Amino acid sequence: MKKAITIFAIISLFLLIVGCTPQVPKLENNLQNTVQQEEDKLNNQKTTVVQEPLEKTIESSTQIVEIKGFAFVPQTITLKVGDTVVWKQKDSAPHTVTGDEFSSQRLSKGEDFVYTFTAPGTYDYLCSVHPSMRGTVVVK
Numbered sequence: 702m703k704k705a706i707t708i709f710a711i712i713s714l715f716l717l718i719v720g721c722t723p724q725v726p727k728l729e730n731n732l733q734n735t736v737q738q739e740e741d742k743l744n745n746q747k748t749t750v751v752q753e754p755l756e757k758t759i760e761s762s763t764q765i766v767e768i769k770g771f772a773f774v775p776q777t778i779t780l781k782v783g784d785t786v787v788w789k790q791k792d793s794a795p796h797t798v799t800g801d802e803f804s805s806q807r808l809s810k811g812e813d814f815v816y817t818f819t820a821p822g823t824y825d826y827l828c829s830v831h832p833s834m835r836g837t838v839v840v841k
């Protein structure tokens with residue numbers, strides 16, 4: 702009787718192993734495929750995210766004009782549409798950046814004025830405190 706139970710147990714164990722073994726690699730393959738698909742999705746998303754800031758960097762840029770020695774330096778700058786100018790006030794005396802399309806407040810030493818040019822044209826400006834201080838922005 703014990704022999705019969707032992708043989709039955711061995712056969713059951715054998716059938717259990719044979720029954721399960723072929724399914725394990727299938728499951729692993731499915732899991733690997735799913736993981737691979739998720740990685741592909743992530744890689745595609747990463748590529749998209751990386752491209753956007755690069756395009757923006759190429760499309761527009763920022764240029765700096767220093768206000769120093771009672772002058773705008775450089776006096777004339779040339780930009781593309783969409784470019785931004787940062788005027789950096791480095792004089793002890795107060796100055797403004799005043800044009801027809803844009804105007805800063807009185808800027809103290811260390812203050813900036815930022816303006817983005819969205820249309821082509823020639824923009825003359827001056828300092829309203831010292832009107833002999835003049836500059837030009839050319840937007841192409």
Ligand SMILES: [Cu+2]
Pocket residue numbers: 771795796797828829830831834
């Ligand atoms: Cu001034």
